[in-house]
Amino acid sequence: MEEHNQKTVIKVKELVTHYGSRKILDGVNLDVKKNEIMVIMGGSGSGKSTLLRHVLGLNSATSGSIEILGTEITTANQKKLYQLRRNMGVAFQGGALFGSMTVGENVELPLREHTNLDEKTMRIMVRMKLEVMNLAGVEALMPSELSGGMVKRAALARAVIMDPTLLFFDEPSAGLDPVVSAELDELIILLRNAMNMTIVVVTHELESAFKIADRITILDEGKIIITDTVENIRNSNLTQVQDMLNRRPRQKELDTEAYLDRLTGDRLQ
């Protein structure tokens, strides 16, 4: 992939956000280029899911800016944001399928709400997407009747039903066995290649990240440690990166004073 002269489709600048008084994101800068697969990695609590929610416009930040397809979303009004979201597909971690509708109706929902297509065209589109996701024949089932892997694929089908230019996938491999998650990785690459999508994947799975990513961003405690190509990340000298690659638990200097304080101090500080 040529990394130069490519249009930036997502531009996050100096994003800072708090939850209560706790700082979750601390000056995050991130560029995602057109047609690339960007994987955002980090352990639990590193802020990667929060970053995703901000990019989707679901949370509002303390400061900083987020530009998507040329639209600044931190200041955009609701109408503009909703307009923009038609170009964005999102597959949530738990699938977020609507329990009161069949899988087919779930996948069809965005079309029904946003387009005036013929019933038959919509039906064919839904079935085509389900075929691509290897979900032929589950159209009439309820989400509760699907397995974990099927739920994720159905969610992916719903996310791409409008042929979005941007696709976000939260934790594709969470809670799945390695075979099923490898299938999902294949699907992600396939979608990028065939439909020219820009894909942002949030995950903590190393193998999957290395397989699908063009570039990887590693977050730790709300800060970006490194954003680079897979190759460069592997060869990085940064200890935090190496710790992560070698699955070493984080080594922190033990401040004995503070530690003693934590153990014996008042509960309410």
Place this chain on the structure above:
Amino acid sequence: MRNFVEKTGRETIYYVEHAGMMTIFLCSCLIRIFTRPFQLRAIIKQLHFIGAKSVFIIIVAGSFTGMVLGLQGYYVLQRFGSLDMIGSAVALSLIRELGPVLAALMVVGRAGSAICAEIGIMRTTEQIDALECMGIHPYKYLMVPKFIAAIISLPLLTCLFDVMGILGGYFAAVVLFGVNEGSYFQGMYSSVVWADIEMGLIKSFVFGLIIVWVATAKGFFLHLDRSGAFGAEGVSRITTKAVVLSSVAILGSDYLISAILL
């Protein structure tokens, strides 16, 4: 002492903020009732859920309420020798007070709790986020059909409750205690005026609004609730709160409406 002031301040701010949020929520939902598209299918589905499925419980509750009124009315009025008043006593108390209030409380227990839990679960499982990300406004898509359905079905359910109550009262007073049938109904004809029925309908309309408002808003803002609970425990906690709050709000607003209209 400082702790007390601090806590009081925090509580006050929380409640004012919460009330403001709920009010803005209500206004946004109400405005969206009048915007296109009008989701007829979703409204019918909600009418079925809130209205049709409550019919049985309303019939049962209405009949028993009427029977109790007939029974109590019979013993009390007998003491004063004014048994011919029993028809109007049953009808007036049902139409003005008991019908709207009890029907609304029944619907809170049956539909309000279910709505709150449904929305709450949708919040915790990211379904509401998914809707927003699909460019579908959750107020319009989820809340508006419920508001419309409740506003339509509550007055109808109240009417059903009133009718069943009057029949129940008839059963107790006339069939069981042998009160004269003519005087039972004649009392009603002569004492119930349109203003009574109007009051009942206004109440049931407002109660319908309160039920859906509290249920949907509590579920929708689950993640902002002070208890900080999420997941299954959060849903159960919030549903309890919604039922208690809407029941109290129904009784409170019942007094207010009565005071204003009288």
Place this chain on the structure above:
Amino acid sequence: MKCEISTRGIYTVIALQGEVDLHYSPQAREPILTCLKKKQNVLVDLSAVTYIDSSGVASLVEGYQEAKSSGVKFGLVGVSKAALQVLQLARLDKVFSIYDSVENLLAN
């Protein structure tokens, strides 16, 4: 999006131009189905199509099914690489009759 209809030999050629997306695909679907309902052999020329999404492809699938049931021919010509990828994604490249040009088809 534009749509031109011409007759070449036994075929009615429907040439689509520009972007066939969610918004415009009904305008492509309509003439295709109309021609097929009149029992005409239809070729859809995609060579001037800059972008086709799955609603466009779904319309083509609909056309293909209509052609099958009314026993007429239905084919695609001038399928660009991008369009082919969209077809391949749903393994539809194996379903449709795809020709490189109208001339070659008529010559055979």
